[in-house]
Amino acid sequence: MASASELAARLARDAEAVCRHYLSAGRRYGNYWIVGDTCNNKGRSLYVHLAGPRVGRWTDAATGQYGDLLDLVRESCGLIDFRDVASEARQFLRLPKTEGASAYQATSATGRTNRPASARARRLFAMGQPLSGTLADSYLRQRAILRGSEHASLRFHPSCYYRDLLTGDIARYPALIAAVTSPSGAITGVHRTWLDPNGDGKAKVEDPRRALGSLLGNAVRFNVPADAPVSVMAAGEGLETMLSLSHVMPGMPMVAALTANHLAAFRAPTSVLRFYIAADADAAGRHGIERLSQAARSIGILPLVLAPELGDFNEDLRRLGPDRLTANLRRQLIPEDAAAFLPAA
Known part of the structure; x- marks a missing residue:
């Protein structure tokens, strides 16, 4: 062969x-x-x-x-x-x-x-296992995200196909699979994070994260009800960033757009009144935030940027702990939202 x-x-x-x-x-x-x-x-x-x-x-x-x-x-x-x-x-x-x-x-x-790519994505997601107790659950826990298994949009694949685009080498690695969905809840794509089989973080490959399917205008969604409007939502780029925020605000609807460009293209539901945008420190992230903020204002939604103390919110959660992350968010949220989504002070 x-x-x-x-x-x-x-x-x-x-x-x-x-x-x-x-x-x-x-x-x-x-x-x-x-x-x-x-x-x-x-x-x-x-x-x-x-x-x-x-x-x-x-x-x-x-x-x-x-x-x-x-x-x-x-x-x-x-x-x-x-x-x-x-x-x-x-x-x-x-x-x-x-x-x-x-x-x-x-x-x-x-x-x-x-x-269609969306059909391939649905097939791959359907092949996954519930997250609880898997290597993917352990990977998130290593990053101080303890509630990953609560999210139906996350699954574990024990042997996900991986191909090195530079060398052509073929391998299989366990992977964290995240469903990318449309506003109606239909799966349009998946995001794969390949993991080290020995539990040492991400797989030791050139690009351990890849998306499949349609991302534009869609996102990985957490705590977003499919059958009810929401008035408050948070959006950000990275999967771990938004899972870190969800760890301390488990009731707030959130989405992860996965890249800065796709974050810029995301559109909040028209029912949203306040739209929190999780900041990343790099230039691409800032550009995505600016474009998303402009789009939100153009349709009458108030955009509010949430800034981490360190490089991103997962770093805050891991290095500073959930209590300090909660305190930082309390200073930035509208008081009504802080009371609704953060634990009592």
Whole structure:
């Protein structure tokens, strides 16, 4: 069996044929193949290099996803296991390049159809286990987050597929899986945090966190009722940041947008009157906060920024403790919200 890197290189030698086969809704523009996304929707946000030193590499500017053509095969066909990805790639490489769409339809008849990213995300989340007592629960507890298992949006996967995008190496690691949901509660994506099997934090890989599916306008939600409006909400970038706030304010509805750009694009429900935004210290985080604050004000929502004492709220929780974090938040919340969501002083 060819290795992942060998398969990716062989696909790259026929990059345009791969694109015509799996991304038939796109078209060539100069040295690029342009299409909407890996699900073969029309659009212009995903581009594949067809020539030059980066031939076969692709990026989706809307979602931040990127990879080589083996990743493209995996995403477009809705595959999770590497053996299925490799089988699909080898099958394509044996096809005459003139068969085009009809050849793809034949392979689709075997069950490997273009599955939307949201469907792949729902499948992966459904494969997860409840968090309580798992390695993922232990990982959060190491970060002083003791209530992670209370959140239905978090699950544990004992052996989640991971591929190094630089070397092509394949491995499996346990992972914390977080469901990304729409305002209606539908799962549109997942966020994976791969973990060290020995319980030593995150897995020792280049990028131990990745998202799958649609993040734009969606988020990981905590304490957000699906069937009732909320008047107060907190939003932030990182998963651990918002779980740290939820640890000391378990009743406040919260969302984690996962990246600074997606935080900037998040829109609070129209029922929200006060919208707390958890600050991160870096420049990207500040930019996301500014854009989100402007958007909130434009629809009549009051944005209020919550600032940590250290680098982020998880660092505050771990190093300063929950009592000091609570005291810091009490100084920043509207008194009505401090009384409603923080423990009595």
